[in-house]
Amino acid sequence: MRAFLLQAGGELTLVDTLFEDDGAGVLEAIRKLGRSPRDLKRIVLTHAHRSHLGGLAALKRETGATVLAHEWEADIVAGERAAQSVGLKPTRPFRTYPFQVGIFLGRPKHEPCPIDESVADGATAGPLEVLHLPGHSPGHLGFHWAERGLVIAGDAIATWPRFEAGWPAFNLNLEQHRESVRRLAGLDAQIVGVGHGEPITKAATDRVRALVV
Template sequence: MEIAKGVYSMGNWKGGRVRAFLLDDGHELTLVDTLFETDARLILDQIKQIGRRLEDLKRIVLTHCHRSHLGGLLTLKRMTGVPIFAHEWEADLVAGNRRPQTPPFRIIRPFRTLPLLAGLALGLDKHPGCPVDNYLQDGEQVGPLVVVRTPGHTPGHLSFFWPERKLMIAGDIVSTWPRLEPGWKGFMLNLPQHRDSVRRMCGFRPEVLAVGHGDPAMGVHEDSLGQLVEAADKWVRKAPQPQSQPVTARTIGSQPRKRQTAHTD
C-alpha cells in the first residue's frame, strides 16, 4: 500500500499488525525493517509491483531489535548483500550475540498485546542473527531519511523523517493497533525517555505517521500530536516507581565496534 509518494507499507496480521516500509526516492530503494523470517516474499513482491528490481535496493535500515521488525533481515542480506544500518547500541542484539532487555510482564492495556509481551518475556523472540554494517547517529541522513534518536522502547530505538514527504517512520514509539497511542505502554523499557522521544518526534510536525504496529496515521494534525505527547506524559506521572536507567553495552562487558559513517549516496 502506497501511503505517501514513493512510500510503501508492507505487513499483515502477524506480530500485532507489524509493518515494514519500502522507500523509492526516484533513484534507489531503502527498506526500513524486515518483518518476520517468512515475510521476505512480501518485500520482494512489493519491489516487483512498483516496477523495480532487487538490485535497486541499496540499504536496509532498522528501527530497533525485536524479532517482528528484523526476523527477515538475514534472508534479505544474503539475497542482496546490501549494508545494514542501525544504532550502535542495538548492533550486538541484531547480530544475535545478546538478548534484548525485556520489560516486566504486567497485565496492562491494550490487552490484545499481552500474548506478544509474554513471548518477549519468555525469550520467544529470538531471530537469526545478522551483523550490522553501519552505525547511525541522530541527525545523520541515510538515503532520503533523517535519523531521529528515540530511545525508551529500547535504548537504541530510531525513528526516521523524510522532510519532503512530511513523513515520520516512528517505529514502536507510536502505534495505531489496536488504537492510536504512544506505543504499547507495557513494552517500554524507560517511560521518561519514551515520553521525551514522543515529544521530540512530534516536534517535526509530521503529516503522516508510519508506525511499527498498525496502519499509518494519515493527515495528522497538531492536535493529534499534542494528544500523543499528553498521553505519554500521563504514563510517566502515573508510573508506580521511578524507571531504571537502561544498561549499556559497556556495562555488560560487550565491546561496541568502531562506528562507520552512513552512506548517503
C-alpha cells in the same frame, strides 16, 4: 506490523523487515515497483525486536543491501546478546500480551545478521534523517523525510489495537519515551508511519501532539 519501502533518486530504502516469513512479501513489493531486489540499497532498523528484524538475514542475502541500526542494538541484531526483556504482568491493551510473552521468553530466536553501519541522531540514511528516539529501547530510532512530510515513528507510537504512545508494557524508560514522543510532536508531518497499526494520514501532526502529556 509494518515495514516501509521508500524510493528516492533511483534507490530503494527499507525500514524494518517484519518477521521471518514476511521477506517474500517485501521482495514482491520491490518487484511490483518494476525493480529488482538488488536495487534495495539499504535496510534500516528502528530497533532490535523480532517483529522488526526477523526477516533481516534472508533479505540481506537476497538483496545485498547495507544494514544500518543504532550501535546499542547492533549486538542484538548480530545474535550476540538477547533483546532487553519486559515483565509478564498483563498491561492494557491486552491484545498485545502475546508479543509481551514472546519478548519475555526471548524466543524463538531470529537468524543473526551483523549490521554494516551504525547510525546516530542526525545521520542520514538515503532520503531519511535519523532520529534517536529512546525509551521503547535504548537504541530505538525513527526517521524523517522532510521533503515528503513523512515521519516513521517505529514503536514510539502505535495505532493498533488503539492509538497511543506505544505499548506501555514495552516502553523500558518511560521518561525517555515521553521525551521522544514530544520530539515527534515537534515535527511537521503529513504522514506518520508506525510499527504496529495503520499509518496516520489525516491531521498527523495534530494527532501526535495530542499524545504529549
